[in-house]
Amino acid sequence: MAKIRLLLADDHDLVRSGLRAILECEDDLEVVAEASDGLRAVELARLTGPDVVLMDVEMPGMDGLTATRQITATDGPSVLILTTFDRDDYLFAALQAGACGFLLKNSTPETLVDAVRVIARGDGLLAPAVTRRVIATFASPGAVRSRESATKLAELTPREHEVFVHLAGGATNAEIASALHLGETTVKTHVSRVLMKIGARDRTQAVVLAYELGVVRPGG
Template sequence: MTAGTTVLVADDHAAIRAGLRIMLESHGVRVVGEAADGDVAVRNAAALRPDVVLMDLRMPGRDGVSATREIVERELSDVLVLTSFDEDELVFGAIEAGAVGFLLKTVDAGTLVQAVLAVASGEGVLDPRVTRRALAAVARGAAVDPAEVPADQPALTSREQEVLDGILRGWSNAELARRLSISVPTVKTHVSNVLAKLGARSRSHAAALTQGRDV
């Protein structure tokens, strides 16, 4: 059901904001506000409390990474990042800031709407084209410091490891439930436990932290 889902679109290009609005609203998702820079994105997120903020990363003034961090820390909304192929460094920053989804700006309307609804329902979204490049660079040491993961972190159970493996593959809660033959609420519990044990702020952050580590 898309009618109750609300979105704030943050991008410094008016034409892109207009295009995203058309794509979303033509599929029943309500765009409640727009922002052309990070400061406005934070203010509007606080005022409007959308289910999802679609966040551009490269904006004049305050960038999308800084805005994402404040929005997540203040629990104003979940953040779904729209990125280009040349923004690896900013993607890493957004992972650390707590963004729960990443899509390329070339995304089609159907994929965009599905991603927004998934994020609004508490799931993460990782475009494979973004994930593969980002995690490869993380494994080379380009982003998250391995020291972020405590040396004495609690060990994952076998089921939690299966859930983490699914997260690394970009599986949604529903797909994890189907593949592991467990309920979606049980999946959500396992995901929460995995994030807590890894000290991760989001699925994407957990994926980054575990690259190249013996978890």
């Protein structure tokens, strides 16, 4: 089995060492490079071809958000933001930059390892506290629902809309299949079509759009 190749980007040596120690205890994970700033992360992402970049936000020189934008703009590896994260502007700027997920630095080692695997297989991931921030922001009266986004939503078939609602609620393909009495292969096809039609890179961005468009609401 091929290992998941990882690039660590953080300006603190101790943090990178700790991450490496946690991740390389797993047989399917391999750290192939480390960067102490965003510019070096962009360079190493191009040179080493990792599957996932674990990216800090605040770094000297080029910050993690700018680096994420440059990495994802060239169809590079998936980016998982790993941060203390107490600023909403970081969250939404990174989502716009193409990050596939967010995890807080106070997460457990098990959560970190699971998150890397989720990102590596092409799914999105948000830490629960971050998800609540996303929901609160897009459920607010000031949330903007553009005509373009509404048009994208109208392109979904009734079945795709049902899948979108369940997906936005955090359901896995297996859970969606059970709820809608469909096969998992069929659900996977529907999910792919939903992401394509709404212009979402992954499930994480789909959740953001779902709340922005009012497809689902907090508690509903």
